[in-house]
Amino acid sequence: MSREKSVQSIPTDAGEARITWLPATTGARPRLVLAVSHGAGGGIEARDLKALAAALPGQGVTVALVEQPWRVAGKKVAPAPKTLDTGWRGLWPALAEPGLPVVAGGRSAGARVACRTATELGAAAVLALSFPLHPPGRPEKSRADELLGAGVPTLVVQGGNDPFGRPEEFPPGPYELAEVPYGDHGFAVPKKSGLSEEQTMGILTEAVSGWLMSLG
Template structure:
């Protein structure tokens, strides 16, 4: 069962599409990146899979996306929008996992501790701009302050799994051959369907391990 909710924030109206679990134990609130929306293949796969495992999924569209703008605003504005819709995510009274893909993952990491998130799911965390490993954003990831799962494509130009710091503060799962959008080459020994199964399987297992 799904429902859609418009949530006013300081930066404009956000939109939350709820994929409801019959007996929910927690909520995964996950937002999109700077170059796409909630139609991203990984977000849709999570929304289709997790409710059967007791996790309600809330796919969050930031105000800039709802307004039809093509370019994401500054990180501070993204954080403000995310903070503004958090009360709506907490309203059901369940633990909320803050999640996002790419830029949305950075937002989740930056705000998790202050908002009281139960954990963070970082999909395709942009560890650095492509070709510029010296401009690391590892401090955002390491500063999340809550249990964190990173799901990263093996060929992600924004940071391959081996480039991440020693994961004492987080768990990391590699999607073999996946790029920043978790697309795999047609000639790869792993299919696109298998790549999505790797993502959903890892997230289901991880959510079950959370207290």
């Protein structure tokens, strides 16, 4: 595929979705595709998705930023999980078209989608950014079963102060977990932490990059 940034519209049973492709810029052949989608409260302009899109193509990883149909349609509220999964399934053939292993990823609600559909779609692995382990203040409403059921190598990157689940709340399981110290659900950190956004995004991208390279 071209090494130029491009935007692709994809019809799905949930409506028109969109993929922003940022192709690998080094190596004779890209290693894999990291496909990541946004959460229920924002879009692909999230700081973590932008950081990954800026860092990984130079390491031989093609990044595909996915916008679910509800975002493309300009809606403010995300639909039910079943509809999110339908949109993701409809996108998958385009994500797999380059012929490379595809790592399914997402932030928050997008991470849940990636976990729920990974085995079914043949994802090589799952990247879960800010996995919403439970609603804030409701640890009894655990979504751990989605994470534990991904069935493929999985990396969770979690803010140390994420109200949807701090790292120490996650149960043991067949996944890796990297912490962004002091980070909230959007990986923002308080000024008193002494960390800048550049530093926190460096922690995140280094963790993701190292894990992706370990996949072989």
